[in-house]
Amino acid sequence: MIFVGEGALLWRAVQHALDHNLAVDLVCGPALAAEAARPDVPYRAVADVNSVAAELVAVGTDGLVLQRFLS
Numbered sequence: 001m002i003f004v005g006e007g008a009l010l011w012r013a014v015q016h017a018l019d020h021n022l023a024v025d026l027v028c029g030p031a032l033a034a035e036a037a038r039p040d041v042p043y044r045a046v047a048d049v050n051s052v053a054a055e056l057v058a059v060g061t062d063g064l065v066l067q068r069f070l071s
Helices: 008-019 031-036 049-059
Strands: 002-005 026-029 043-045 065-069
Touching: 002 008, 002 049, 008 026, 026 049, 031 043
Parallel strands: 002 026, 002 065, 026 043
Antiparallel strands: none
């Protein structure tokens, strides 16, 4: 599962997935949000998520990309 977004709602969704033993393959968001990233979850700073679409396909283990988490 890949999450795209920023803010508290994004990280709450990531935590919810982890709490339910779901794989979080990657979180993508703006470079400024990288400081808020969890050390146990891979984070990719991107300005345009479409520019890394091939990477998302390669990294994702279940085909799910969830986006637009804004706080």
